[in-house]
Amino acid sequence: MSADAAPALAARLAEVVEVTEAHLADADRDAVFPVEALAALRRTRLLGLLVPVAHGGLGGSVRDLVRAAEILGRADMSVAMIFAMHCQQSAALVRHADERLAKAVLPRVAAGEVYLASVTTESGKGGRLTTAEAQLTDADGLLEIDRFAPVVTGGAHADGFLITMRAAGEATAHDVSLVYADRGRLTVQASGDWQPMGMRASHSAPLRLTGRVPAHHVVGEPGQFHEIAANVFGPLAHLGWSAAWLGTAAGALSRVLRLVRGPAGRARFDITSELLLTRLSRARQRLDAVHALLQQAVSVVESGEDLSRAPRQLLLNSLKITASEQCLAAVDELVEAVGLRDGYLKDSPTRLELAVRDLRSAALNYHNDRLHLADGRLALRDQGVTFA
Ligand SMILES: Cc1cc2nc3c(=O)[nH]c(=O)nc-3n(C[C@H](O)[C@H](O)[C@H](O)COP(=O)(O)OP(=O)(O)OC[C@H]3O[C@@H](n4cnc5c(N)ncnc54)[C@H](O)[C@@H]3O)c2cc1C
Known part of the structure; x- marks a missing residue:
């Protein structure tokens, strides 16, 4: 734009x-x-x-x-x-x-x-993007989908689904196809409840999806989803999620600062307190670091260069890991700074209680442990330690 x-x-x-x-x-x-x-x-x-x-x-x-x-x-x-x-x-x-x-x-x-929903997570393989258990099957010239999806954000309201499936025919778990299905082509059955600690409004409840789509609804080459994962799904997920987390933590910091400096807060908070100043500084420092990493990652993605190269994958994974840890740490710091009434109670205008619960999901949403394993392997491939 x-x-x-x-x-x-x-x-x-x-x-x-x-x-x-x-x-x-x-x-x-x-x-x-x-x-x-x-x-x-x-x-x-x-x-x-x-x-x-x-x-x-x-x-x-x-x-x-x-x-x-x-x-x-x-x-x-x-x-x-x-x-x-x-x-x-x-x-x-x-x-x-x-x-x-x-x-x-x-x-x-x-x-x-x-509105498009994403179906990549699968029972058994968890969040792993580049394998699939459930397989597409040929049925009267169409591709048949029968997929249990344990976590689908907004699935009950989506008009279309992008689903990872094992490719049709002779295929291993690593031959993953991404397939598009309009809601009208699917039977969408709710298969459980969504009662999480945070991210409650994401309504990421389990679904069973069954139906048939034409062969040209495979997005990209059949069995080649790993290319889309490396160049589109991974980069845009890490950029979009990190931006959302940064926004949540920045919103929390902003509301805390308005409270502390506002008429009600002035009576309750001593803005010359070294402890308060240090905690505010730490929260801000964490967010500036995430912001800088995010901007650098955006520049790399915008450059149009091959994102599958090790230093670029490492940068994008680092962004996700760092943002998920630092945004939560910043908000936790703010809870310490303002204390129980405005840090821990639901009805505080700071909304820190909600931010902590929501941000706690960030490390789990494509588990950081999984990314660290990938990063260890990528680091071994970049012996000169070059930076993107
Ligand atoms: C708010 C929210 C919304 C989501 N929305 C969607 C959605 O719309 N669509 C979708 O498909 N998914 C969605 N997910 C799921 C998400 O993308 C991950 O797939 C999911 O959180 C991973 O779940 P998991 O517990 O199986 O984690 P896994 O990543 O499978 O990890 C489970 C455990 O195994 C460990 N582990 C991970 N990798 C390895 C390894 N290689 N070796 C050994 N141990 C390992 C981890 O430490 C962890 O303890 C959402 C998740 C959240 C939190």
Whole structure:
């Protein structure tokens, strides 16, 4: 999106933020999907942020996605993640869908008619992206899907699904295909409840998906999902998630500062206290470090260079690991700084209690342990220790 379009993006986001804030407490309390915020994302056409103008979208960039996820994260981490993950899915379609599929789906995404859910996690293999257990089967010239999906953000409200499956025919667990299915082609059965500690409004409940799709609904080459994972899914997930987490922690810090410096806070907090100043400094320092890493990762992704190279993968993984740890640590620091009443109680205007619960999911959402193992292997391949 051009600099001229930036104010329009800000106005669209402001509308979604306002709706999100109005329903935040209820969505968290009841662990329900923020349908009002999704309606605002549809109405403002932000669902089409990364869809090219030629398909009716806003033609936004990765930098726009990061900016948007951060702004939404300041209001609510669940809404920011819902949005960032949808954009990650739409980017995979933009770059890898067959022309017929792109023409059929992208204009509907751009018009706000199609909200995309992501189905990669599978029982047995957990979060691992590049293997699949359930296999596509040939059925009367169509591809048959029968997939249990243990964690699907917004699955009950999605209009389309991007699903990883083992490729059809002779295939091993490493031959993974990404397949698109319109909701109308699937039977979507709820298979359990969603009652987590945080991210309650993401409504990431288990589903069973069954149905048939045409062969051209395979996104990218059959069995070659690892290429999409390395160049689209991984990078955009790590950028979008990190931006959402940074926004959540930055929003929390901002609300704390407003409280401490406001009329009510001035009576209760001593802003010359060295302990308070040091804690505020530490929280801010953590967020500046994440922000710098995020901006560097955006520049690398924007450069258009091959992202599968070890130093670039290491940078993107580092961003995810660092953001997930430091944003939570910053908010925890703020809890210490303001104490029980404004750090631990649900009804404090700082909303630190919600931020801590939401941010606790960040390390688990594609487990940091899994990324450290990948990074160890990547580090061995880069003996000269070059930086992206
Ligand atoms: C809020 C939220 C929303 C989500 N939304 C979606 C969604 O929309 N769609 C979707 O598909 N998934 C979604 N997920 C799932 C997510 O992407 C991960 O797949 C999931 O959190 C991983 O779950 P897991 O417990 O199986 O972790 P795993 O990554 O499988 O790890 C489980 C345990 O195994 C350990 N471990 C990890 N790797 C290894 C290894 N190589 N060797 C040994 N031990 C290992 C870890 O330390 C961990 O303790 C979501 C998760 C969250 C938190």
